[in-house]
Amino acid sequence: MSDQTFWIISVPSKRSKEESFGYIDNCCFGTADAKLFQVPGLKVGNFDQLMAMSDELVKIDHMIELATKKIGQQIWSLRDPKPAKGEAFLTVERGTITDYIRNFKWEQNVYPIRLSVKELAERLQQKVQRIDEEFRVHSIEYSTIASAYAQHQRSANASLNVRDLSDIVHVDDIVETDFLSTLFIVCTQNQLKEWEQVYESFTNAPDADDVKSGKKEKGGYYGGDVEERPQVVEYVVPGSSRPIKTEGDQVLLAVNILKRFKDDFIRKVNKMKLTVREVKIDKESYVDGNERKNQLENDLRRQRETLSTWCQTHFSEAFKAWAHLKALRVHVESILRFGIPPDYVTAIIKLHKPNLEKKLRQKLEETFSEYGSVHIQDKSDDVPGFSSAEKFYPYVYLEMDLNYSKE
Numbered sequence: 001m002s003d004q005t006f007w008i009i010s011v012p013s014k015r016s017k018e019e020s021f022g023y024i025d026n027c028c029f030g031t032a033d034a035k036l037f038q039v040p041g042l043k044v045g046n047f048d049q050l051m052a053m054s055d056e057l058v059k060i061d062h063m064i065e066l067a068t069k070k071i072g073q074q075i076w077s078l079r080d081p082k083p084a085k086g087e088a089f090l091t092v093e094r095g096t097i098t099d100y101i102r103n104f105k106w107e108q109n110v111y112p113i114r115l116s117v118k119e120l121a122e123r124l125q126q127k128v129q130r131i132d133e134e135f136r137v138h139s140i141e142y143s144t145i146a147s148a149y150a151q152h153q154r155s156a157n158a159s160l161n162v163r164d165l166s167d168i169v170h171v172d173d174i175v176e177t178d179f180l181s182t183l184f185i186v187c188t189q190n191q192l193k194e195w196e197q198v199y200e201s202f203t204n205a206p207d208a209d210d211v212k213s214g215k216k217e218k219g220g221y222y223g224g225d226v227e228e229r230p231q232v233v234e235y236v237v238p239g240s241s242r243p244i245k246t247e248g249d250q251v252l253l254a255v256n257i258l259k260r261f262k263d264d265f266i267r268k269v270n271k272m273k274l275t276v277r278e279v280k281i282d283k284e285s286y287v288d289g290n291e292r293k294n295q296l297e298n299d300l301r302r303q304r305e306t307l308s309t310w311c312q313t314h315f316s317e318a319f320k321a322w323a324h325l326k327a328l329r330v331h332v333e334s335i336l337r338f339g340i341p342p343d344y345v346t347a348i349i350k351l352h353k354p355n356l357e358k359k360l361r362q363k364l365e366e367t368f369s370e371y372g373s374v375h376i377q378d379k380s381d382d383v384p385g386f387s388s389a390e391k392f393y394p395y396v397y398l399e400m401d402l403n404y405s406k407e
Contacts, residue, residue: 003086004403006101007349008037008326010334010396011368020345027363028349031356037346039327040106040113042120044340050332053117057329060125064322065401067132071315072404074139078308083405090404092316097402102348104323111324120328124321131314142307149296156293160186160250161275167292168245169279173254180237181259183266186275188249195274199241199255204264205232235261252277326398333396338371344396361393368394 013020021036028034044050072090076083083089088096106113111120155164165184174182187195240256257265266276327346334344351357365372372394391397 002401002403003351003354004401005351005354006098006400006402007032007351008330008346008398008400009349009364009393010039010330010344010346011371012338013343013345017345021347023367024345024347024349024364027367028360030352031360031363032349032351034347034349035102037104037327037330037348038106039331039346040108041342042113042328042331043116044335044342045117047336050117050336053121054329054332054336056118057121057325057332060121061322061325061329063132064124064128064318064325067128067135068315068318068322069404070132071135071311071318073406074135075308075311075315076404076406078304078311085405090315090319091312092319097319098350100319101323101400101402102350104327104348106324106327107320117328117332121325124325124328128318128321131318135311135314138307138310142303145296145300145303149300152293152296160245160247160252160277165252165277165279166281168252169254169281171281173244174279174281175256177259179259180256181262182254182256182279183262184244184277184279185241185253185255185269186277187251187253189251190249191272191274192251192253195253195272196241198272200236200238201234202236202265202268203232203234204261233258233261235265322400326400330396330398333398337396346396365394371395 009024011020011024017036021034025034045053075090079089088098090097092100111123115123152164152167156167157163169184176182185195235258237256237258240254242254244252244254246252269276330346331342334346335342338344349360351360372392
């Protein structure tokens, strides 16, 4: 149980609601704060209907709680800096969520009490389901942009051997014609001098190892007859090697070559233990690297603001629906536990510290033991029709965990 958990309990009214609440309040002395939780005169229905709705309300309660939790935690995630532990950073109707739940009032204009328990439950369920679906769409849109931005950042911090070079290479760095092509080389500072000395001399002539092995290349069989050997061509444009970017010990170079000899060039470079990179840029849709980064940052900021505003507004609606669902549940459970006509009092309780739970439970059980069964008082026995994992008390008990921090 978190330190942001609220209890909602109900007991039968004895001579008056005030007197019954007074008993609850006395039990809480020194351990918790208690306040009346106002439940309106909702419809009763028959026992069979209420029994069926009891199970259904548990499912709806769980669904609404999860939807509310997702939105609340998303708000927490979007906050920068993050709220301090225990800080009331979520609001409902211009107040904190704790203020709202402590001063809960049923919204008759939104959820008319003339409706049956089933109709009210369906209205609450449908409302939050719509909110949850909208949240899913908004969060996917935000996640898509956030992932693109994160990928861009990871790429920007990666090695020149593997990162996306489209943010580094300018469209004017690339020559692409019917005969010429630009390739990019990644080398170290120590390899740079050797590269500058030899790159202009690259030819399609076979290396000594290829001649010895008679390895077949595109131009013919090296080591074969002279007539079979291709014409020796120096395919690198002289003086075309130029630095594009230096990062630490790595250097990115651009070099222009005759396009038809690209494979020969790559083979030569690989033998020098250098890395060849190709960059394809559509000139019509080209966006400068810094401009692309700024665009991603702006898109992320706008989507973040949109999602934050949406979450603030719809968290309030979902949370209010959850509070109304709790009121509906406590009404149904109180009738099923204490009978009709409905005559019970409900309190909202907040422990001073979580470790005081056992002390308060003991006081409440001693005070209201007459409303418990032998099964409740002897917890070693199983209660027919209920899971043995459930806890039973001589009062109706629900809880609301208002901790929306992800820490």
